[in-house]
Amino acid sequence: MSNLDEAAFEQFICDWLVGSGGYDAVKIGNPKDPQPDFDTIRALDTAELFRFIGATQSAEWDKLVTLYGGDITKAQKGFADRLAKAMDARGTVDVLRHGVVDLGQTIRLAFFRPASGLSPELIERYGKNRLTVTRQLPYDPISTKTLDLCLFVNGVPVATAELKNGLTGQTVAQAIEQYRTDRDPKNTLLKRAVVHFAVDTEQAAMTTRLAGKSTRFLPFNRGHELGAGNPANPNGHRTAYLWERVWQRDAWLDLLNRFVHTEPAPKGSKQAPTTIFPRFHQWDAVLAMTAAARENGAGDDYLVQHSAGSGKSNTIAWLAHRLSSLHNEADKKVFDKVVVITDRRVLDQQLQDTIYQFEHVHGVVQRIDEDSTQLAEALTGQQARIIITTLQKFPYVTDKIDSLPDRTYAVIVDEAHSSQTGESATKLKEVLGSSDGAAAPDEPPNPAEDALAAAAAARGSQPNLSFFA
Template sequence: VLRKGVEDLGVQFDLAYWAPAHRITPELWDLYRGNRVTVTRQVHHSESNPHDSLDVLLLLNGLPVATAELKNQLTGQGVKDAQAQYENDRNPADLIFRARSLVHFAVDQDVVFMTTRLAREQTQWLPFNQGSGGPGKQGGAGNPINPNGYRTAYLWETLWERDAWLNIIGSFAHEDNGGKSPTKIKPHERKILFPRFHQWDSTRKIVAHVRSHGPGHNYLAMHSAGSGKSNTIAWLANTLATLHTPSDPVLLGPGAVKVGLGPDEPIFNKVIIVTDRVALDRQLQSTVTSFDHTPGTIQKIDQNSTQLREALQSAKARIIITTLQKFPIVAEAATQLQGSRFAVIADEAHSSQTGEAAKDLKAVLTGFHGDAALTAAEAADEVEEPDLQDLLAKSVEVRGRHDNLSFFAFTATPKQKTLALFGEAEPAPELPSAVRHVPFHLYSMRQAIDEGFVLDVLANYLTYKTYYRLANGLSGADPEVPKGRAAAALARFVSLHPSAFTQKAEIIVEHFRHHTAHKIGGRAKAMVVTRSRLHAVRMKQAIDAYISEKAYTNVAALIAFSGTVSDPDIPGAGPDMGFTESSMNGFPESALPRRFATDDYQILVVAEKYQTGFDQPLLHTMYVDKKLDGVRAVQTLSRLNRTHPGKTDTFVLDFVNSADDIAAAFAPFYERSWSEPTDPNILSNLKTRILDAGIIDSTDMQQTVIALLTDTTATNEALYVGTDLAVGRFLELDTDDREDFRTALRDYVRLYAFLAQIVPFQSTDMEQVYLYGRILLTRLPRNEGDELPDLSDAAVLTHLRIERGELATASLTTVDEEESEIPGRTGEGRGKQH
């Protein structure tokens, strides 16, 4: 209504006016300046409860567009209280919440959260924070210190500034109906998209730079998975398509002057999005059409190169969506159509990584057998097909920079060459070149993890060597675990030969069954990353054989690879006899993502294909049997980082790489120190430190855990009662002792959850400390004056109960004593028990 107005009896009434793209029509600016943007305090808003009042109501021309609840930490309340007030005290059926305001903010002095729909306890809150390092900089969740006031002052000083706020309402916030007609959408199905802070910040900063400098510059946005790149790209494309040069000739940038642009002229004739995301096309269509109904504004190139060339030369299409494969045509057009100016937005989704560039193995493996054949296959499959970063870099290197062409690259993992060609140069006196190249805008992996948009895949990463040492060490550290019974869940083999498919298949299947299968409500899945397509074929065969030998019915595997694989070690195999993905799976390649998403399959064996282009949130565990380094390591392990209801962690078991190699690969993106745990006794040591501190009473702990597991209506009260005395004893400690106890308890909780993925603990007292510790941590104030977290949050209790069920499932798994003994076949790489 605000954007398109209303019509009554054939008369159009515009309810708001948006800033024109240029100054050619001053009367439009007069209308824009006539908008009334107002803020009202303590607004009584509710039909159902007239005494209720909102702290802040923002209105545009008298129509409510946003609400806010403000909390003062000095009075003992914080952002959690604001969220609880919205969820518990505000009626979602009230008109102002049901079909009026676009967004609701929960605010205290430190952080801001937002939601576009109130739904009681189902309300989804998203952080609206700059990041601890400041907007677009390295850092985690939260906001940086503000020397001039509150950390959250940016909300009213920057976001709610008149022009910025009108721009957000007019060019960012929109209704996403998923392709449905607006007239067929019910009120509870209405979905408003409002930008997260980094999405708005990156778009406005890029646009401001383009307006002041003109075309010919390149921009690199390093935005992590979980950043919402599809929406950011859609908003940027829509803005660039109508962006004009400044009306003052003095403000014209050198790039604009160089290509002959004058005041108030369109900077770009075409905005071209290079992507392989089907979802992005739908999102872009939804975003742009909500602002402009002009038919033909967006053109998707889904046919041939001729269609793309015609679109580039036509005057109608302003935004063109094309694929990675057609990018060379775009680069060629930039050199030929000198009178036109292009903005190329490159979305690196890695979904083109299908292994299609791999060599034909029939010729490669001719004359090789045994380990020699595996080595040859691995070498052949090491060839990587070029990705979007490679093509962009090649275009710049071959054709050079063009004054009429600007690149806007979005990637979570920029390569060094990409940074050098598209990054911003900043002084670095400590480097030999005295310059380093950095992204124009950054939303880091650390911030995405801290804010809960992706999971931390390194939190539970283990090399096989460490896995073996910890697993066998832990079995001895837990006196309640019978030696033979525990062996089934432990690492069985001291060392593994690269071609020991039978051994690895056993480890993979048994680890999955004992430690992964019960995750995510019993729907967790795993990926096995192999060195080559021949390795993948043999691994899949070994896994199938082991499952068949054990007569397991609750685990099944699929395989993904391109082309045909002929195994030279199959007796009598002719040159035309080989394996394909479809022949091994029993259905077409195109059906694999859909079939793997069902409960019929749990393990996916891959060779290059799907290693960096597969988005399956149910993936929990990865078994790595391939050398990984650099960006490829990050992209591969990041297959696990997608969030899903009930998914709280991930696990990686690496047969090949060292922890140092993986840490080095993640260092440019991870922005935090990391190392593997190595001491199996550390859990017992931490437990001793915790109990010796005199904070936890064993009777209180036992009764609290029982209350947690019985899940009655009195649970919340019982958890408070069971932890109140412990909190009181904690507060009596001096500052150093408090931090020592808190650190020990936090480390114990984290480490127990991690080590439970290696061996199921039978020790009930260790699990009691874990469960009680999880609850107690939520109640310990960090420092004097900090608020006490609200334990009534149903999500916390639900998570603990789900997790307790998972642990119980793993702990109660029994294995026959005959099966639990470590096999001791000599000469076949099988180790004896140590």
């Protein structure tokens, strides 16, 4: 494939998605003969939308048609209008997670994999999601411009991609420039898509918001030899991880459901909320740790090395949420509680806001900053699954866990307020089984972290406790 051109690159990716990635169909757009499946006004693949609804919610749909006077065409148009308005008001991901109410009838737009396999009906519905990819999609009602790739979930556009072939002189830089200068940020589909990827055979980048020439793309690479870029791939393109791992059906649905969220604009600001999409290293680290914990259970410890600006707060939020609902192959919960040790108030609120978007349930996250009685109740109670407390209370946490050998706990230690190379951090790495990292001579002492590390070291490994730091 040394002479791979852009069209062949598109075809190669699409063939993999349908042949090995679990996608249901590849569609090919034609600006001279637009397909009726895609509604450019509402930015929906209505054929896939109603195919999904009919396969998963036929009774609910029949009720809605009745409310529209028994006119199926009128019902389809009315619901498509209602869905489009909901996506503009609430965002695409929120609509996928929580559905739409039309004339009092709730219609779901996706079914995500449940945390356990104890609900066969939900598992069956999850299997009926329709993931499709369209090549050269004419996306604008007043233009013949096309998108190289557009990924859909049940007819809802969730991602776009512009592809370039580095082997013929076109690179990710040209794809980024195309988004910045040749893609109207006000276009309905481009506004609603969760993420936009610029991709060549060597590197990838992504953004969640198009803003013309001000559009900011972030690298979406694996990293190579402690640096940027991607390692060589003996089986294909360096960027194959994007379609083989990230866009793969189960991984993609999981990412949309349990990673993507929005951060509100600062109070008093006129800025729009920011959609947060994980960087590759964040997504990869969280999945690796939860997979290991699922297989090994409680008792093992894990260390993730973060550099400044790598998004540790979001990584902690994603990890805490996943660990709090993690089940093993026997459908038994791996951890009864997740405890986050931090002194950062901003992380407290961020955890609560982020996890509420995933679950719409209050009380999942509880902050403990009063007395030990409150902490004891949280550690043993039924409501809170994620407990946030301070470094000073860490010894009490481990004492309490010692007294509850039949319960399992995950403890996530937030070190973002201090250097990864300080004396206390080095002690903690020793506790977690890492031998590298000498203390920096100019690192100021942190008594709270020193106490945390000393307390952990004194207790050694506990079979009902896993550290994540």
